[in-house]
Amino acid sequence: MTTALPLATIPAVELEQLNSSAELLTRKDRKYVVGIDLAARLVVQQGLRVLEIDGLRTFRYESVYFDTPNRVSYRAAAHKRRRRFKVRTRSYLDSGLCSLEVKTRERRGLTAKHRLPYSVLLRHELTAGAREFIDGFERVSPPSGELSPSLVTRYGRTTLLSPTSNSRITVDTELECETPDGRRISLPDLAIVETKTSGRPCSTDRFLWDAHERPVKISKYGAGLAALTPGLPANKWNRVLRTYFGWVPADSG
Helix, strand or coil: CCCCCCCCCCCEECHHHHHHHCCCCCCEEEEEEEEHHHHHHHHHHCCCEEECECCECCEEEEEEEEECCCCHHHHHHHCCCCCCEEEEEEEECCCCEEEEEEEEECHHHCEEEEEEECCHHHCCCCCHHHHHHHCCCCCCCCCHHHCEEEEEEEEEEEEEEECCCCEEEEEEEEEEEECCCCCEEEEEEEEEEEEEECCCCCHHHHHHHHCCCCCCCCCHHHHHHHHHCCCCCCHHHHHHHHHHCCCCCCCCC
């Protein structure tokens, strides 16, 4: 996959080394939405290393999200309900690997992610085995029979390591969001940068702060679905939607 990021001259890091240096089982995540030019400067000016696998440095991701007709999963996140959940398939298109994921919000605000290996050919549907897996989670089980595809997101992900702080940084580019009925939105000129640290800000956070960028609340599923579905409550993604997605409330006239 091509990307506007200048990755050719960045030293590479292997997956095993990345995981051993920045596994970060307990971590603080900060997300930023920035112009692609600033993301390119970040890559070359921070002394970072880039994950490389089989000669690739940017990897194609596709996520298919499943929700009920009245969007119970979306609304729980939008209203910050404690017992929220998310169901999706995540496909790594370059390798053909895929997993079914159930994310649940646990006590003290922690998110737990549960995975089941899945067929990439079946990523747009939930098989009987998938629904059995989902039914194993108490809060997901009641509406599981109503789950169907609600949004597909596609993007390229570049993963970077900061050797000085053992922090992990991901840069997602060329984001596309599409509903099952074909409504689509894309952000070709923007990048979503996420820093994953042990808690304290890393040099990448400070670089972005110096460029007058601040962390934002963004969910690809939440913002993408709200941007494409008039009438859904935007709530905590309101600022991101207005600033980057060209969104206006349905009742704004």
